[in-house]
Amino acid sequence: MTRPPDEWAVVSGSTHREPAGSGPGEGELGERGPGESRLGESYLGEGGPGEGRPVESRDAPRRVVLASRNDAKLVELRRILAVAGLAVELVALPDGPDVPETGATFAENALIKARDAARVTGLPAVADDSGLAVDALGGMPGVLSARWSGLLPGAGRAERDAANNALVLAQLADVPEERRGAAFVCAAAVVTPDGAEQVVHGQMCGRLVRVPRGDGGFGYDPLFLPDGQNRTSAELSPAEKDAISHRGRAFGQLAGVLRELLAI
Numbered sequence: 610m611t612r613p614p615d616e617w618a619v620v621s622g623s624t625h626r627e628p629a630g631s632g633p634g635e636g637e638l639g640e641r642g643p644g645e646s647r648l649g650e651s652y653l654g655e656g657g658p659g660e661g662r663p664v665e666s667r668d669a670p671r672r673v674v675l676a677s678r679n680d681a682k683l684v685e686l687r688r689i690l691a692v693a694g695l696a697v698e699l700v701a702l703p704d705g706p707d708v709p710e711t712g713a714t715f716a717e718n719a720l721i722k723a724r725d726a727a728r729v730t731g732l733p734a735v736a737d738d739s740g741l742a743v744d745a746l747g748g749m750p751g752v753l754s755a756r757w758s759g760l761l762p763g764a765g766r767a768e769r770d771a772a773n774n775a776l777v778l779a780q781l782a783d784v785p786e787e788r789r790g791a792a793f794v795c796a797a798a799v800v801t802p803d804g805a806e807q808v809v810h811g812q813m814c815g816r817l818v819r820v821p822r823g824d825g826g827f828g829y830d831p832l833f834l835p836d837g838q839n840r841t842s843a844e845l846s847p848a849e850k851d852a853i854s855h856r857g858r859a860f861g862q863l864a865g866v867l868r869e870l871l872a873i
């Protein structure tokens with residue numbers, strides 16, 4: 610069974626505050642400055658993004674930005690937060706340069722994405738970094754999951770997914786059933802404009818099939834047979850996947866974190 614990465618013991622569940630923009634990786638976060646905040650304008654009071662004060666009605670849903678370019682994640686998180694009954698309006702990341710995912714761990718990458726989005730928008734931000742850890746590949750592709758085949762982000766998402774899947778299947782061609790274990794892993798971060806940060810984790814264990822099946826989900830879903838299932842995660846309904854998935858579990862915890870950090 611794939612073990613959770615070492616980072617979990619250190620970061621999971623930690624909450625710490627630090628001045629916005631002072632975190633690791635700040636130098637790599639693109640060219641936008643605090644003055645370019647857009648989405649947060651109705652959220653902010655007199656100060657800049659670092660001094661955000663809600664000016665909306667207490668009853669209006671609080672706006673939270675999802676720091677992701679993956680539309681499937683936006684749909685998933687909206688669904689999960691709705692099930693959790695959280696009164697937030699989840700908005701997409703505005704157009705702009707992609708922040709490089711240079712972290713060594715899922716948690717670092719999630720924080721890099723969420724910090725950048727909070728700084729740019731002046732809104733509380735959530736982000737996740739997730740991937741597939743394959744036992745027979747020593748836990749890889751891991752944080753390199755999105756670009757495992759070497760196709761660059763310029764390539765279409767479907768093209769990259771297909772190339773990644775083909776490469777993993779080829780790498781595991783001679784690996785017998787009992788050593789085809791894998792896990793989807795997710796670190797999800799919330800960062801507020803005043804610098805509060807928290808990271809939570811989720812994982813889904815299973816094994817890899819030899820022939821892709823199903824057209825739901827995205828990424829490696831057609832290859833992944835979750836433990837206790839006879840359908841791949843691409844053959845599960847969205848609600849079925851949410852109930853057991855790495856992101857469903859992490860984002861389910863994030864609902865509680867948002868409630869606490871945003872006092873909603």
Ligand SMILES: O=P(O)(O)OP(=O)(O)OP(=O)(O)OC[C@H]1O[C@@H](n2cnc3c(O)ncnc32)[C@H](O)[C@@H]1O
Nearest residue numbers: 677678679737738739740741754755827828829830
């Ligand atoms: O960074 P953002 O913009 O959020 O979107 P992304 O798709 O690049 O997302 P990640 O950086 O978290 O990379 C995750 C990769 O791991 C794989 N992956 C993660 N979660 C998955 C899931 O639920 N099902 C299938 N593959 C998944 C898939 O290949 C993703 O491209």
Ligand SMILES: [Mg+2]
Nearest residue numbers: 678710738755
């Ligand atoms: Mg990414």
